[in-house]
Amino acid sequence: MLNFSFYNPTNIVFGEGQLQELDNLVPKDARVLITYGGGSAQRTGALDRVKAELGKSERSLFEFAGIPANPALTVLLQAIEYVRENRIDFLLAVGGGSVMDGTKFIALASYAKEFQGRERELMNFGFNPVPVASAIPFGTVVTLPATGSEMNNGAVISDGEDKLPVFSPYTFPRFSILDPTLTYTLPATQVANGIVDTFIHTVEQYITYPAEGRFQDRTAEGILQTLVEVGKKTIDDPSDYDARANLVWCSTMALNGLIGAGVPQDWNTHMIGHEITALTGIDHAKTLATIQPAIWRVRRQEKREKLLQYAERVWSITEGGEEERIDQAIARTEEFFQSLGIPTRLSAYDLGEDFIGRVLTSLERHGMTALSERGDVTLEVSKRILQAAL
Numbered sequence: 304m305l306n307f308s309f310y311n312p313t314n315i316v317f318g319e320g321q322l323q324e325l326d327n328l329v330p331k332d333a334r335v336l337i338t339y340g341g342g343s344a345q346r347t348g349a350l351d352r353v354k355a356e357l358g359k360s361e362r363s364l365f366e367f368a369g370i371p372a373n374p375a376l377t378v379l380l381q382a383i384e385y386v387r388e389n390r391i392d393f394l395l396a397v398g399g400g401s402v403m404d405g406t407k408f409i410a411l412a413s414y415a416k417e418f419q420g421r422e423r424e425l426m427n428f429g430f431n432p433v434p435v436a437s438a439i440p441f442g443t444v445v446t447l448p449a450t451g452s453e454m455n456n457g458a459v460i461s462d463g464e465d466k467l468p469v470f471s472p473y474t475f476p477r478f479s480i481l482d483p484t485l486t487y488t489l490p491a492t493q494v495a496n497g498i499v500d501t502f503i504h505t506v507e508q509y510i511t512y513p514a515e516g517r518f519q520d521r522t523a524e525g526i527l528q529t530l531v532e533v534g535k536k537t538i539d540d541p542s543d544y545d546a547r548a549n550l551v552w553c554s555t556m557a558l559n560g561l562i563g564a565g566v567p568q569d570w571n572t573h574m575i576g577h578e579i580t581a582l583t584g585i586d587h588a589k590t591l592a593t594i595q596p597a598i599w600r601v602r603r604q605e606k607r608e609k610l611l612q613y614a615e616r617v618w619s620i621t622e623g624g625e626e627e628r629i630d631q632a633i634a635r636t637e638e639f640f641q642s643l644g645i646p647t648r649l650s651a652y653d654l655g656e657d658f659i660g661r662v663l664t665s666l667e668r669h670g671m672t673a674l675s676e677r678g679d680v681t682l683e684v685s686k687r688i689l690q691a692a693l
């Protein structure tokens with residue numbers, strides 16, 4: 304097992320009715336800015352319920368609406384201005400990954416004097432922590448299980464054709480309320496996105512090379528098997544509480560640092576997927592579903608042992624030679640994504656050979672030229688992956 308440091312301070316408050324804990328979780332004298340997206344929080348009534356809970360104490364409440372999917376820097380800058388004008392000292396994100404990520408950026412940038420007027424530069428640090436020494440404390444109320452943003456310190460921020468990660472030790476949420484019933488209103492395609500994103504977060508930290516991380520492997524396999532068990536069920540019957548609760552908890556656990564501690568991590572699918580979303584606007588998870596199987600086809604040699612372990616333990620594939628078992632595992636994975644209504648080829652989005660060059664240009668511009676758990680995915684390998692995804 305590799306050396307690691309595991310730190311996660313987020314208080315998870317899970318289950319139906321847990322919104323009532325908000326009054327205990329948010330400081331009673333706070334000037335709270337509630338952040339949300341393009342309207343679902345209003346339509347579903349989640350926003351009114353949040354306001355009613357916060358209104359039980361003498362807090363000053365403010366609202367910022369309109370954080371879009373793939374949170375755009377231009378919108379976040381408006382929120383930052385609003386935070387400064389109103390001396391906000393607590394943020395509450397009500398939404399999915401985009402609202403949570405956008406709120407993390409607002410929390411970091413609003414009072415960071417050294418970045419005032421040049422907040423965009425906070426997007427230049429990649430996976431290194433941004434050099435900011437504090438952030439506004441914030442909590443989240445999750446309405447879409449997918450990204451794990453509710454229990455990690457990462458955000459992905461968009462600015463035109465740049466979609467880049469931002470990390471800080473100060474952007475762990477203080478708390479996250481996970482009430483599965485708040486997700487019942489999601490359209491089926493967003494639930495499917497959440498299942499696929501969670502699945503791929505898990506394999507990015509699991510299908511690499513063996514590192515004797517037995518707990519991590521078994522936990523990853525548990526998440527994957529749970530997603531296979533409940534995935535279709537929770538799309539077909541959104542108000543099946545237990546199926547949805549299992550999806551919500553898997554999403555959080557897949558990207559809170561637990562299964563990735565002490566083992567190699569890949570993130571190749573995500574880095575290529577982010578470029579595709581930035582160039583086309585295709586949903587985050589939908590880009591991943593086209594790239595992940597392609598990576599396994601192209602890098603089956605580098606990932607051989609873990610692909611065979613995955614075939615056996617997740618899909619019970621034990622018959623046939625090694626190549627055949629790997630082929631079957633890739634096929635079963637694609638069938639699973641497709642069964643949720645998510646295509647596994649770029650051609651489903653009318654993207655062909657001519658698109659590949661644009662992705663490669665973006666990868667090069669963003670320094671994504673040595674990706675994967677081994678750092679051996681050059682632009683040439685990315686090209687082969689994209690060709691295999693057509």
Ligand code: NZQ
Pocket residue numbers: 339340341342343344347370371372373374398399400401402404446447448449450451452455457458459485486487488489490493496497500558573587
């Ligand atoms: O904007 P509103 O109107 O709220 O609608 C949203 C949005 O259109 C809607 N929605 C959310 N909750 C709903 C609902 N509709 C009905 N009922 C509800 N309960 O769903 C749409 C998609 O929301 P979004 O937040 O964009 O989706 P998701 O949670 O999948 O987040 C995707 C973003 O997270 C980033 C992605 O890159 C992308 O920008 N990621 C963040 C990560 C992290 N912080 O760790 C890791 C991920 O790999 C990912 O990159």
Ligand code: ZN
Pocket residue numbers: 450500504573587
């Ligand atoms: Zn993701």
